[in-house]
Amino acid sequence: MIDIATIVKIRECSFFKAAQRTLVMLMPIAMAGSYFKLLHNLVFAPDGLIYNIFGLDQVISDQFWYTGSFISAGIVEVTFGIFGLYACYFMAQYTARIYHKDSSMAGITAVLFILFCAYASSTNRNTQQLFSENLLQINAVFIALVIGYGVGLIYRFLGKDYQPVKDESTRTIQSRVWQAALPACVCLILSIILGIFIYDLKIKLLNSTSFNELINRVQITNNLWEVMLLTVVITFLNWLGIGFPVHVLSGTINNAHSAENLTYALQHGNSWQVPYQFLGSSLINNYAMMGGSSVTLAIIVILMLRHENKEIVSLTKISLLPAAFNSTLVFTVGLPIMLNPVFLLPSILIPLFNLLIAASAISLRLIPVSVYPILKGTPGLLVPFFGTNGNWETLIFTILLFLSDIGLLWPIIKLSERVSKKLSEATQENVNE
Template identity: 40%
Template structure:
């Protein structure tokens, strides 16, 4: 445990990880607020959601109140999570510049401009239309790229920029002097963004006919082979830990799966949920057991922190996000803890979905539980997803509760490692202070 803790400390002390941790720390409030509004959007004001149907809001909620609630919740979610890369790239560049005592504000603005240029050119090459905000390429699911770009721009200011010492009050002349000194660096970063965006434009224009993440993930979704599904899930989980959420979201979407439609059609015709054509269907296993609707793995981590955690900050973040996590909104917790790019949690985030799927496949093979075939209401609590996906099969409910408890137990080593890492960090800080 001490060796792992020291390795985690060494990795977290690298400049990129320090920048990522600080960026997520400052973005925690808006991510948490966004998570609550996402619950409202996906679970309270969505007719296809769990809470909406549970409380029969269609009858007790007026149309005017529904329209207002839908618009407001969607507005907040789109602004926060639809443009999350804008916040991320700014603070990533800003904190990188601060580490090296450079102009953080100008670095953030330069990074923001470079990102917008790159996304503009990329989307132009992909769609052939002049559009900037639409397309989702500034959304939460691409956080890692924004972090990386911001860090790169901060390094440009590190190597080429003049040292900067912040003052309590800046006159206009001082601000103008800062802007003039940053002009060359801003030009360099924007030209760099144009070059990278131009390369992306040229590349994507040639292969856009074959460029489709949905097409790539559909092979896994429609696969009945665990040798394909399990490694793909592990890779998608690792990418999600990096801050690239899109692959795991795609793999968890079974609505467009042809094989899932075939399974459901078979059940409707035969009236039996057993002996379906694709018993180990990738999309169903990933969505129902691997991630249990999207948040069960992270929910298990939050529960483990509340039970075995010894640090106030993670417990506070877990308590604040418990309600969103229960109804499949994990982004506030992923940023607030943070989980993304935190080496302490990487093994569990990859291992837990894989173990869930393998155990579920074994249970299906032994006819302990049936294959999930029914569509699920959005916002369904993770441990209940398999129960509803099998049309209320009670052995499945017992099995899914057991699986969730196992997930919580599997998170214990990560929580203990986090406790140990904090203790070692405190001792290192005390030693550093004694040498001053």
């Protein structure tokens, strides 16, 4: 039995409280990024689903295609590409605000901190790319939240108490700046020390190369127990806000084992008896994550069926289309699911459950192995279907698996609602006091 009081206590910790507020605040940015990423993957990518189905290379002009590609890729870059910058600012701001410090100055200081770390970890300083994009993008949002929280704590201990003023004079603002000088200088010194450490040791902070060994192992292992363990690690990192492994696995997988599986399927006309039946890259992307949308899409369906909160229902409606096509970040950020203790175990155990059921079905020859390449933007529920070259048993199996995920998540949603109610009551009591 999950103790609601314990979850409420965790959620009331300053880190989780500030993180939840930060993520919810950034929901509009995540929404814009999700929709334009969906548009880019479906329409303006040569390996996109709609692009190939409708043969858009023959239908639309090159000028229109390049313009659409430029706009969609650009919006994705200024939303998801520097999402960590926004997260760091608001995390520091909300942390400082919890302790009644100058939140605006804390946010500005946090931006300086993370930008210098991104500069130090950049490997292309001789080109126009001055900052490491991997440190600033949404797949590394956890480190941005940690930096923002650290800056907020420095303001807590070294900054002076601050009460917002409705109409500030220039002199008042100057006073605020001088009062923030000590914590800001301490943060700047710490960022320089950390930057030198990163630069000298050539550390790549939370980017895809940092997880190369993990990703490579997932892609080539055919050991089911190892696949299960790696699934736990990857799903935990994804809940934490480190999405690089999931992002890489959801793309095109090129390795000798997957190539051998595909070659066998092309030679024999099916993938029932391929050499590597439990390849990690195939099982995790196709069944554990269903292209990245399994848990998130199931939660959206449940909330649409039973939730009475108009704001939550609106969020589910906005998130449904991109989530159906595997762009789930608007919902994981907006609810939020990321860094929410209520969804920690479901985010790990449900993909593990899906993987085990799928592996059992493959062992019993109920479904073939998924080996064929998948176009970008393919809906998560159809990823195994296309991965098996249109096997209908696989489609039925995937739908049943998704329905079972909904059943498993139903009590978790009830628990989440009870936790939210307790938090609202505690907040109301603090206001009344």
